[in-house]
Amino acid sequence: MISSSHFTENFIIVLIITSMFFPTLPIGIDIRIDDLMALFLIPLLLMVRPNFKINRLIISYSLILFLFFVSTLFGYLYLGVPHSLRDLNEFVRVLKPFLIIIAVSYCDSEKLLKKMHSFFKYGAIFIILIGFLEFFDVLGYRKLISLMYSGHRFENLDRIRTILMAGDPNIAAALIIYFVTYILQTMLMTKNKIRNSFILLFLIVVLLMTSSRTLLIVFVVILFASLFHHFKNNKFFSFMVLGLCLILVLPIIQFFDYIIIGFSTFSEGKNTSMLLRYQQWAEAFNLFLKSPIIGWGPAKEIHTTIVDSEHLLLLRRYGVLGYLAVVNFIFGFIWILFRKRRKFSSINLFHKRIALTSLFSCLMIFILMITNNFFSGYQLMPLFVVMITLVENKLNTL
Numbered sequence: 001m002i003s004s005s006h007f008t009e010n011f012i013i014v015l016i017i018t019s020m021f022f023p024t025l026p027i028g029i030d031i032r033i034d035d036l037m038a039l040f041l042i043p044l045l046l047m048v049r050p051n052f053k054i055n056r057l058i059i060s061y062s063l064i065l066f067l068f069f070v071s072t073l074f075g076y077l078y079l080g081v082p083h084s085l086r087d088l089n090e091f092v093r094v095l096k097p098f099l100i101i102i103a104v105s106y107c108d109s110e111k112l113l114k115k116m117h118s119f120f121k122y123g124a125i126f127i128i129l130i131g132f133l134e135f136f137d138v139l140g141y142r143k144l145i146s147l148m149y150s151g152h153r154f155e156n157l158d159r160i161r162t163i164l165m166a167g168d169p170n171i172a173a174a175l176i177i178y179f180v181t182y183i184l185q186t187m188l189m190t191k192n193k194i195r196n197s198f199i200l201l202f203l204i205v206v207l208l209m210t211s212s213r214t215l216l217i218v219f220v221v222i223l224f225a226s227l228f229h230h231f232k233n234n235k236f237f238s239f240m241v242l243g244l245c246l247i248l249v250l251p252i253i254q255f256f257d258y259i260i261i262g263f264s265t266f267s268e269g270k271n272t273s274m275l276l277r278y279q280q281w282a283e284a285f286n287l288f289l290k291s292p293i294i295g296w297g298p299a300k301e302i303h304t305t306i307v308d309s310e311h312l313l314l315l316r317r318y319g320v321l322g323y324l325a326v327v328n329f330i331f332g333f334i335w336i337l338f339r340k341r342r343k344f345s346s347i348n349l350f351h352k353r354i355a356l357t358s359l360f361s362c363l364m365i366f367i368l369m370i371t372n373n374f375f376s377g378y379q380l381m382p383l384f385v386v387m388i389t390l391v392e393n394k395l396n397t398l
Contacts, residue, residue: 131206
């Protein structure tokens with residue numbers, strides 16, 4: 001193992017923490033601390049002897065970078081898109097996962113896995129604490145968090161929706177789902193059931209505090225998928241977990257009327273947020289039809305960044321080719337686990353928990369991308385990239 005491994009492991013964990021919990025720097029354009037940190041990986045990777053092999057992740061993400069560059073250049077040269085520093089910032093952010101993939105390959109995977117376990121365990125407790133402080137506005141905390149992360153957008157809503165450190169309730173809910181998924185796998189695969197049961201139940205309460213209807217559906221999907229996967233080896237506790245979740249959610253969901261009213265108005269076709277989304281989707285789709293293969297590039301000077309559907313946002317920006325490249329990178333992980341399922345059975349417990357968390361996170365990502373951003377949101381992407389890189393590297397060495 002190379003001498004830089006200990007530094008790299010800690011660097012990766014800090015990068016994940018800053019990406020998920022730190023606000024954007026207000027310096028004219030949106031710059032994130034983790035974006036700047038990722039750039040520091042470039043000299044590290046140039047100075048240290050290569051310690052990785054070309055694999056699916058590197059090849060598929062290199063294709064993404066190539067197609068994104070082509071789309072941006074095509075937009076500038078043939079579609080009259082004006083040059084923009086914001087487009088360059090976009091490319092730097094897209095480069096970040098590629099640097100993370102390579103950096104993780106320099107790490108001692110066992111040490112990084114233990115750090116990841118601590119991150120999930122203590123991060124879950126931190127989220128619960130922040131969620132309750134914000135929801136009950138302890139010492140005016142809601143105003144502070146809203147100012148730092150959303151510019152007061154969610155401070156004075158008629159219905160309280162926690163944003164945690166995400167600046168948006170839906171992204172906050174997706175952040176919670178990561179921890180819910182990992183704690184759920186830990187409960188079903190280890191003996192630490194009582195402590196993790198309490199952590200899981202409190203996380204679900206904080207999830208309800210975000211009032212994200214999309215991510216509540218995601219939680220139900222992941223819950224049943226997890227219980228189905230573990231049912232053969234853990235029938236009794238699977239039923240118990242399902243019962244605990246029902247006993248918790250059904251009585252208290254009535255106090256989060258934003259969720260109830262949202263589902264009700266959606267079924268009646270009167271949900272204003274969905275009606276606005278339909279309009280944004282139509283605009284993005286019409287732009288996609290004007291350049292369906294290559295797309296327009298980011299084109300932030302002339303196109304809105306708010307589409308509320310990443311499937312359509314990616315199609316508009318990078319065309320069919322770019323969209324398929326992103327889909328291949330993210331959801332190709334499912335195929336890898338299926339193809340190497342025999343090797344998967346022989347990996348250790350830490351790897352299995354991360355692998356299953358990544359697998360079930362793919363369900364979250366696909367559903368989240370229908371109404372929100374994942375790949376282009378960047379806050380949720382680094383953790384997923386670290387997890388799938390750890391798992392795929394492990395499977396490739398067996």
